[in-house]
Amino acid sequence: MHYLARMALVALVLATAMSIAATGRLTIALLISGLVCFWFLPVLQLLTGLLMLRHRRVIPWRVALDGYFETHRPWSLWILVMAATVILLPNPGGATYPLALTAVVPAAFTARSLLRFSRVALGDSRRQAWQRVALHQGATFVALIAYMDLSVALWPRVLAVLGR
Numbered sequence: 001m002h003y004l005a006r007m008a009l010v011a012l013v014l015a016t017a018m019s020i021a022a023t024g025r026l027t028i029a030l031l032i033s034g035l036v037c038f039w040f041l042p043v044l045q046l047l048t049g050l051l052m053l054r055h056r057r058v059i060p061w062r063v064a065l066d067g068y069f070e071t072h073r074p075w076s077l078w079i080l081v082m083a084a085t086v087i088l089l090p091n092p093g094g095a096t097y098p099l100a101l102t103a104v105v106p107a108a109f110t111a112r113s114l115l116r117f118s119r120v121a122l123g124d125s126r127r128q129a130w131q132r133v134a135l136h137q138g139a140t141f142v143a144l145i146a147y148m149d150l151s152v153a154l155w156p157r158v159l160a161v162l163g164r
Helices: 001-024 028-038 039-055 061-070 072-086 091-103 103-121 125-152 154-162
Strands: none
Touching: 001 028, 001 039, 001 061, 001 103, 039 061, 039 125, 061 103, 061 125, 072 091, 103 125, 125 154
C-alpha cells in the first residue's frame, strides 16, 4: 500500500521540518516528538482525500489514494525549504509573515496537480475536476483554519492585527 508509505513520509517531513525550524537541529528525540505531535495531519489529509475521491468511477481506492498522496510533493518541498530558510536567516521571527506568503506557490502547484489527477486518473470532465478540487481545497482550508484557531488562538490574533 503505497499511500500508507506516502502518509508516513508526510508525517516524517512535517516532524523533521518543525523540529529543525523550532530548535535549529534534529535529534531522534525531536523527530519522535514531532511524529507524535503531527501524526494527525496525514490522517486529516487522508480524510480530505477520501472526500475528494468519492464518486470516482475509474480506478480502485488504493490506486486513487496513492495518486492523491503523490500530489503532496510541492508542499513537502516547500515545508523543508521553509525550515531550512528559517534557521539560516539572522532574524527568522521577522521573516515569518513574508515567508508564509510564499505558500501560494505550493498551493498553486497542488491545485494544478489535483486537477490533472482528476482529469487523467479519475476520468473527470474539466467541470467535474474543478468541482472535485474546489471541494477538496475548501475542506482543507476549513480544517487548516480550525486547527490554527485551536492551536494558537488565531481569531484573537487576527482581531489584534486588524485593531492596530
